[in-house]
Amino acid sequence: MPYRAPVSDYEFLLRHVVGYDRVSGTERFAEADADVASAILTEAGKMCEEIMAPLQRNGDLTPARLENGVVRTSPGFAEGWKAIAEGGWIGMSAPEAYGGMGLPMTLTTSVNEMMSAACLSLQLAPLMSQGQLEALEHHASDQLKELFMPKLISGEWSGTMNLTEPQAGSDVGALSSKAEPKGDGTYAISGQKIYISWGDNDFADNVCHLVLARLPDGVPGTKGISLFLVPKYLPREDGTPGEANSLKVVSLEHKMGLHGSPTCVMQYDGATGWLVGAEHGGMAAMFTMMNNARLGVGGQGVGAGEGAYQHALAYATERKQGRTPKGDSGTIADHADVRRMLTAMKGDLFAARAIMLACAVAIDMSTATGAPEWKARAALLTPIAKAFGTDVGIDVAQMGVQVHGGMGFIEETGAAQYYRDVRVTAIYEGTNGIQAMDLVGRKMMDGGEAAGALMDEIEAAAEAARATHPALAEAVWQATETLRETTEWLVGQDMQDRFAGAVPYLRAFARVLGAHFHLSAAVAEPGGPRAALAAFYIQRLLPEHAGLLTQVHVGAEGLYDLSLDDLVA
Known part of the structure; x- marks a missing residue:
């Protein structure tokens, strides 16, 4: 069966479940009302079905390859990129001043998901550009914004992020890439980066890399890291690509999947780059x-x-x-x-x-x-x-x-x-483990206040749903109370105990959130298939939260009782 974009699901969620009317009710996004959102989703859905979905197998069976230092992309990917760019889908949420649409992130997120379903390997390319646009908008100088953002938004140029090095994965602060001031406002960037998604292609006129590196006076760790914009070709005064920069793709990784998306090893040998944000403020910009x-x-x-x-x-x-x-x-x-x-x-x-x-x-x-x-x-x-x-x-x-x-x-x-x-x-x-640690660590530094406010809303919605769906509402309410009790316990523990139970805690939180949204769908469409699906989820999948939260309460106890020698088979 050919891919069918779930536009009706998105329309239902926006209208009845996640409160998109609050977004379109603001002055900033007043023009992006429900009718406009539906029109955008419908048009994007057609592009995903008709242009991107047929490329799904091409990327897997005919992967990207490195040929004479240039990445050659899978058959049809250049045409797919052109359709994405010409449709304006790269710059959906980018500022209108630079050629973007200025639309809500909610709509961009919806379109990105449909593109991912149609052809995930190709969708990675515009996602990288979107992330770079976000970083430039908030941290780059006006001069850099004016030079790079319109080209990235139009799809003439593409973007990447360069964080990881062979010795510095999740521990970004261990990176060794260096940046030397050249005295003219630019910097010479040297080092090697790995796992660079879409580090090169044969359909964009230029590839712009955001690279983390350390200045000579940068202290060890993340506090000494700066962020630089390093293009494949140095722009001329008129903004067109000029001479080649001192960087290259060393090799492409041979991966389990995403064969159509080239994952590059990048080498920088004194490549010219521009500082994005403050010196030693690279992590803030990259985040x-x-x-x-x-x-x-x-x-x-x-x-x-x-x-x-x-x-x-x-x-x-x-x-x-x-x-x-x-x-x-x-x-x-x-x-x-x-x-x-x-x-x-x-x-x-x-x-x-x-x-x-x-x-x-x-x-x-x-x-x-x-x-x-x-x-x-x-x-x-x-x-x-x-x-x-x-x-x-x-x-x-x-x-x-x-x-x-x-x-x-x-x-x-x-x-x-x-x-x-x-x-x-x-x-x-x-990694998802790091996401969970972030949830129970950084995101709980408020003592669980933000989590508690969300749980208050879930319980209020469950109370309101008792009139029409008493059993389902009671199950959601009780699950939320269990989550609340565990959250209150969790914020009183040390970080080691929090981290030990972080993954099951996040999963349990998601289960409760999922049940809440399913219940909202059942209330909005009683007696129909959405109500039946909600009953299935709440009766069969939500109960998983109890076992997960039981794990959380164990904390780090017993986690290190087996030595590494004991773990050897």
Whole structure:
């Protein structure tokens, strides 16, 4: 079955579940009302279905390759990039002053998820540019903004981020790349970076790299790191690409998936770059980009899961095997366990998508109003959206393989590609373990106030839902109380105990949030399929939260009782 963009799901979520009317009700985003949002989603959906989705297999079967120092992309990717750029999808939320649309992040997030479902390998390219635009908007000089942002927004140029080095992964402060002032306002950047998504391509006129490096007076650790914009070609005075900069792609990684997306090893040998933000303030600038990307990566997980779900559903409704409750003529979709998997896939995707959009709404409200409570809400939801969205994408993709049975293990069906492609989303832009540690650490520095405010809203909504859905409302209310009690306990523990239970805590929080959004959907559409899906989720998936929170209360006790020698088989 060809990919179908779930535009109606987005319209329903925006209108009835995540409160998009609050965003369009602000002066900043007044023009992006529900009708405009629907028109944008419909147009983007067509582009994803007709142009991007046919490229999905091309990227896997004919990967990007390095040829004479230039990355050659998969068949059709150049045309796909052109369609994305000409549609204005790269600069959806970028400032209008530089050629962007100035639209809410909620709509950009929705479109990015649909692009991820259609062709995740290609979608990574505009996502990188969007993150760079965000960093430049908030931290670059006016001169750099005027030179680079219009080109990035139009898709004439593309962007990347360069953090990781062979010895410096999650510990970014261990990087060794150096930046030397050249005396003319530019810097000479030297060092090697790895895992650079879309570090080069053959469809953009220039590739602009945001590179973390250390100035001569930079102290050890993250406080001594600065951020630099280093283009593949140095711009001339008229803004066109000029001479080649002193950088190159050393090699491409051979990966488990995302074969259409070139992951580069980059070498900088005194390459000319411009400082972005303050000296030694590189991490603050890079976090702007990374926070944007973390929400985007959560959307990649949901999108890849959506593609896998649709693929599995099409197979299950065509494949006949054995006797089912509907007789010998039934398809495997009528077997109880297959129906369980399909419904769980759909229920989890709805929950993860709602969490992702709720996070985007909070970002938009923070942007539009400057209210600290919206900023806190966005910060709280970002690690949950990233980690749960990617975990769900992986879970759904592996269930998609299972639904296919033996044919899921055969590459020609395409089922395995979704799993191979989505698996890295739980790793890059901060592993999901780091997201969980961020949630229980940095995001709980307020004593759990932001989390408590969100739980207050969930319980209030559950109370209101008792009139129409008493059993489901009670289950959500009770689960929220259990989460609240654990949160209050958690903020009183030391960091080691918090970190030990961070992953199950985040998962439990996401389960409760997902149940809340499902209940909201049931209230908005009583008696229909959304209410039935909500009942499935709340009765069968929400109970997982109790076991997860039990793990949290164990803390670090016993975690190191086995020595490393004991762990050896």
